[in-house]
Amino acid sequence: MISLRQSISAELATPVNPQINEFAEHIAQQYLGAAMAVLFYGSCLRSEKLEGEMLDFYVIVSNYDDAYEKPWMAKWNRRIPPNVFPYNFNGLAAKVAILSMDDFANLCKPEADNISVWARFSQPVRLVWRINEDTEQAIANAVASAVPTLLNAALAHSDREVGLLDLWESGFALTYGAELRAESKSRPGDVIKFDPERYIQIGKAGLYHCRIAAEIRGDKVHIVGDNRFRVEQELSRWPALRRRGKWLTILRLGKAAFTYAGGIDYLAWKINRHAGTNITIRPWQRKWPFIAAIFLLPKLLAKGAVK
Template sequence: MLSLTQLVAEELAVPVQTGVGEFAAHIAAQFNGAARAVLFYGSCLRSEQLQGEMLDFYLIVSDYETAYGKGWLAKWNRLLPPNVFPFQHNGLIAKVAVLSEKDFHDLNRPAASAVSVWARFAQPSRFAWCADETAKHTAVIAISGAAPTLLNAALAFVERDVDVLDLWQSGFQMTYSAELRAERKDRPSSVIAFDPERYRSFGIAALFHTSIANELRGGKILLLPDVDGRIAQEKNRWPGLRRRGKLLTIARLAKAAFTYAGGIDYLAWKINRHAGTHIVIRPWQRKWPLVAALFLVPKLLAKGAVR
């Protein structure tokens, strides 16, 4: 059986479509030689549909000062990671989240202040561009922390013996509840259903790296005696993660009003697509996107379009 690190490395190395690789190289070239890796993930990776869609990339950089200079962008990327920018290239569009190698490593682990990075990179991703073999290895090690972090959280709330895929389902439901998300309630199960064997093999490998002791018997996961109180520790941190995650979502939306041209239109597109709403952005909302976002989010919460 392959180790978790080997599984991550193999998955990341699966070739991307030519257009995705060219787009990623274009993105990497814009950051003053600081780019280390460009990772492709999300719904477009699963569907392989690029035209007319918003591609999702994470750009990993050596450090923020090299990437931006010493201006406010570097400061805010450090204080409230990640910065998110829109990009266009050869008829494709994307949003690009920027993290340093250090932040990317730390945000894929249990001590992360929010779930957003490890929840995403517990799912499949690909190298769309990479600076060198050292950058590849560093990204593999960072991402190898994501699945154990998610499954460890789910283990803390297990009430009976569970299947590996059920544990993934619980973990994704927990992470969705810790952010303001526009996706429908069945989204976690649809993500797993796209490639259940992938989640089964990654899950079995990741369970060797959780802090909550467990054992796989007959296809079921059994909790072992919790002599160190790890279950209570994990349970106790989740109310704070949920509160902080939703507040961070709003704070990042506010920051995106300054860093993301057309961000309010992207927000409406994303919510309409995933929640089945019909939000129309008015001219004043484009002129004052921060004010618009602050008014829009409470209304969507009241309607249940985001949770």
């Protein structure tokens, strides 16, 4: 069987639409001296639809101080990572998150104090620009640790026997529940349906690296041996992960009011798209996006637009 590390390396290197590579190089040029890699992920990777969509990139930088001219930008990226910015290039639009290599690696590990990075990078991702081969290896190592982090969490919340795709779906449901997200209940299953074979192959390889011992028997995953301590250890983390994840969502939205031009419009677009709402942003809300977000959040919670 192909190892997890080999599978992740192959996935990262899978070619994408050349427009994506060109966009990634353009973004990297904005962080010369700091940019190490650009990763492409999310719904546009799965659907391969680019026009009229919001693409998702992560820029991995050597350190925050070298990435910004303004010290306060580096400070807030360090305190509440990542910073997120809008970019446009050759008719395409994207939101771009900035993380240091150290933060990226640490936030993919099981010890991470929030789920936002490993939840995203246990899904398909492409390395669409990198400064050198050493960086490519470091990115592959980090992404490879995200997969067992998610699977281990799902194992702790599952029966001793579970289907592999059901395990993935359970893991994604956990992560969506640990953030304020405008997603339907079917979203975790829909993510997997784009490429179930990918989740089977990488899932089988990833199980060997989980703290909770499990193995494949036929078409089922079986938890093996006495894993009570490891299961309880994982379960005990989740109340804090959920609380922290929701508070971080709010803090990041507040921070984006100062760093993300047009962020309030993007937020409304995202929620309307995923939750079926019809939120319209008024001129005063664009002028005062932080205050608008404070007033908007209770209404969204009451309507179930974010959970």
